[in-house]
Amino acid sequence: MPGKSFLHKLNPLTKVVWSLAVITLAFVYQQPLPILSLWASVLAVALIGKVLREILPAIRGLIIFAAIFFLFQVFLIDEGQVVFTLVPGTGIGRITDVGLKACTMLALRMLAMTSTIPVLLATTPPKDMIVAFVEKLKVPYVYALMLVTSLRFIPTLQEELSLVIQAQRARAYDLEGRNIIKRFLALIPLALPLLLMSVQRARTMAISMETRAFGAGPRTSLHTSTFQLLDIGVISSCLLLTAVLAVVSLH
Amino acid sequence: MIRAENIHFTYPNGFQALKGLSFHIKAGEFVAVIGQNGAGKTTLLKLLNGLLKPTAGRILIGGLDTARARVAELARKVGFLFQNPDHQIFLPTVREELAFGPKNLGLKGAVLEDRVKDAAAAVGLTPYLDFNPRQLSKGQRQRVALASVLAMQPEVLVLDEPTTGQDYREALEIMRLVKKLHQQGHTVLLVSHDMEMVARFAGRALVLGEGQLLLDGPVATVFAREDVLAATGLVPPQVIQLARPYQEQGLLRPVLTVEELYAEIIAALRGEVDARQVLPA
Amino acid sequence: MEPIIKVENFTFYYPDSQAPALEGINLTVREGEFLGLTGPAGAGKTTLALALNGIIPNFQGGRMGGKVMVAGLDTAKTPCARLAGVIGSVFQDPEAQLVAEVVEDELAFGLENLAVSREEIQRRIGAALEMVGIASLRHRSLRELSGGQKQKVAIAAAVALRPRVLVLDEPTSELDPQGTVEIVALLQRLNRDYGITILLIEQKISVLAPRVPRLVCLNKGRIVADASPRQILAQEKLTTELGLEVPPVTALFRMLRRAGVYQGDLPLEVDEGQRELGRLLGSRASRA
Known part of the structure; x- marks a missing residue:
């Protein structure tokens, strides 16, 4: 697994910072299109990191999960104009425009936020994460x-x-x-x-x-967790980009 | 009683575990399946108990197709004893543990009680019926496992390395019990890598290697094929190795056990004297 | 020279147990010995192993009497962590005793606990893998290894701590005959080439007897025999009472001896037996 792509080389915490940045932006954005592009950017990172194919089944699972979430929620919102009724004339299974928009947002937001997890897992051995x-x-x-x-x-x-x-x-x-x-x-x-x-x-x-001296006191570690120049670069651009995008979007 | 018809099995990852295996075991036989790890023994066992279904061919036990038979039907016909009794023991007393199988078959009341008592007696565990099986030794727990299978009164016994991890005395005890059950009419299929036990207890041996049946015949004949055995990493029992050179010179006749070899040597040394006269009691 | 292991009148009762697991054990092992320890299930073999590496009484409590000294350390008064650098332990279940995902990390575990520097850890891992003959497995996942390979990793992990003694509690019990022979042969090599004192608890006497000079038999918490395997296997009463496996070749010559047709030493393995049989059957068979 090590050295396959720049994603594999990054410190696990750098990838965690990236995930947090994605989550922050997903909350900041209130329109479907920016969130969709946020999600696309996550997949693009996976593609560059050469793990897109590997994580596709997980992404598919997340999409199904988001869809189910959407279906459960969308019928519960009464506000706004009715755009669709499941059983016409009875009011059972009403969907309103407000509900549609809110639930689309929720589902997309969830998708964008969770999609970083498979990328993280596919490029980080658990051992490195722990170190x-x-x-x-x-x-x-x-x-x-x-x-x-x-x-x-x-x-x-x-x-x-x-x-x-x-x-x-x-x-x-x-x-x-x-x-x-x-x-x-x-x-x-x-x-x-x-x-x-x-x-x-x-x-x-x-x-x-x-019998192998567990708990003997302070211990050393064979593996070490280091931040390379690349990590520092990625972390600062993540933070900067998030800040800029957030400010722009809130104004 | 057990008939394998050209069975193949390929795992989802593409590994061909069995590549066309055919054999027929008659009622009342005691057959050993031997072979290295990875030869296909475990897969064969899983096919026998219906956990896996052959990719081609079929296995019949007493006329039942193991891939199609219901779990209860199969359990009534074949009793399986595995390596580690702790994979099945979970009830607080030996009695309950022995009743678990027959209960699953729908037995209750006096019939159930009789089954439990008979099974416990068959393996010498009657005094331990109200013990917690976890307090017993590993060998005793293996006897609990054997009894819990016997309580369903199967015609066939399939044993998967039943003596692994036990001390020699306990291992021998299990094998003696199996021998007794065989004499009482059970058909026995023993998977083992203990060649001494195979030579001592089985009548016929099947040698598996890389998913194929390499040898099938009486134990003595199979162990004589040192070339085939060596190619699959199997070492024949000590007695057979010991006697081989002298057998080839016509000094000794083929033997399987220490007692037989002893008698042969005495006969060879004393010429016409019947060796059996000097056999120790 | 001070013996590496000295057990003096050691008695141990597990908590809530009326009967002692070990009673009045006296055992002296010199540095560089390869000792086999056998006996039926429940004889106290595991208890003795746990007393040597300090698990008893440091981790597993109970009532005890007497003293266990390893390399001059009283195991009851020395923390397990300190003993870890002196006596290495390997257990029966290959699965349960390994803690890491990758072979290298398994070997690193003990060294890290002892706060060995990173460079030294690297060096010691390399050396231990080399000693055990599994250098090629260094970066392999433990999951992919066979039972025999896992046991070799467990041995390497113990060896990495540079112990003077290795105690192994039935390390081959879940292995096939080939794996068993490999492990015992490996231990012989570690003993011969590196002078590590080895105490091997083993049921498989056919494999053990030809390879150890000294065999100790436990029964019901007591040492009932301490001699060469040849001497022990000659005692029919003892082997029957303990239910010890007697190698078939040894059993055969024991019978021949009793019948008065054989007077020599009891062979412990096939080659030896074949030679003796050839002698017995006369010159015509000497080809063997």
């Missing part, structure tokens, strides 16, 4: 480590779950054909062995860490 947080933002190492180890355990848990499912199926345990409550209760035979094994694992991990 940056610990070193530059002084987040305690223990919390950061907790995050890394939990991330590491996800594939293990998936593998383990598959084994648990096999073992319980072999005892004629079947999730199909039950109602929702029963289905929920029926998760116990899957969740419980998984949980009990994880507790055991956690203990082993704690012991393994203990």
